[in-house]
Amino acid sequence: MDASIGRTAREQLTGRYVLSLVAFLALVYGVTQDIETVFAITLGLAFVETISILRDTPTVDSRWVGVGLGAFITIASLAWFAWELTTAAGTGGPVWFPALTALIGVWFIFDARADFADGTDSYAPDDMDASEMMLVLNHGHLVVEELRQGPKTVPELADACDLTESRVREALDVATDDGMVYPVDGGPIDDVERYALDESKVGGVAFVRSNGKRILRRIARPFRR
Template sequence: MVPGFARTARERLTIRHVLSILAFLAIFYGVTRDVDTLGAIVLALGLGETVEILRDTPSVDNRWVHAGIGVFVAVGSLAWFAYELTIAAATGGPAWFPGLTFLAGVWILLDARRDFLEEPTHESHSDLGTSEMMLILNHAHLVVDELQAGPKTVPELAEGCDLTESRVRDVLEFATDDGMICRVSDQEGSPARYALDESNVGGVAFVRSNGKRILRRLARPFRR
């Protein structure tokens, strides 16, 4: 597990990626001079990057990563809620918000429980976790922007979008199933190239293809 984690970390944490994060933090601090908020952002980014590396590591069971996220969100929300009700009560902080995030953490735990109950099969897009679905949609936006310039191969998309090739393939599998991206004809033996299907790109097409899928995902933990 450890060698796989280290290898995935090296693949994900490219110089360009790390520099972009440092630049964002430097700009935020230069504008706000708010050390407390900066620390919270650093913590959130660190946790987010760790989760993504774990998810991309083949030797790590993503079901446990999923459950760990749920525990972290639920416990962290309870601690935040207690803080708002006691120490920060005089400031009138939004006590309802940690209550909402606690419910989100419970939903994630129930969804992780569903992962353990179901037989491990090839993961279809209708069974993806909500966080994974949102991540793929975010990456899909990057890939679509990159394909505006014309057809490209997986390595070209990975370099242009600053993503790992495995993440690009996840997006391509998702987008080709929906008809948003298609594989273009190429010469035998040459790398496969992908292009946009303009008829399936746009706000209406996005809502049509993803609205029902998101609703099904929200209901997944409660299905029998």
């Protein structure tokens, strides 16, 4: 496992990337002239990079990363909260903020616990990187705009959108998750599956409603056991 973690670290912490972080910290110091601020940012960056490396290492169970992340946030937040309440040298900031971050840390712990109980892994890295996801979303936009004209089959969508059928199916997989696009019967003569667009789930209000429900379900998941 140690070798795998080291290999992942070398892949992510390239020389150019490390130099960019050093340049960023130098810029922060040049602007603030405060070494404590630079030290705090350095600790934050080190923590984030450590979590990223552990999550991207195949031999590391990402659920334990979630437990560690939650425990770290909770302990650090409670220490901050106690510092604000009991020490005259406190930062003078609102005490509700460290209390809130402590609750967020507890949520991470319970969420990882739910993963262990369900046999799932919410903290595993996604199969798609950001660029691939953006490409799929762009293709999804093309498919949705074409379905505004009426139901179509995958080959018809591929031809109209100038995409391969595999790309169309990727876009449809995303669009059918929330019911924006749904399959319909081809009819008594043509039984080829077509896809249609649910206009009620298109637009800004529908987007907020759909994603708002999804976010609320995700937040409530650890406590629905």
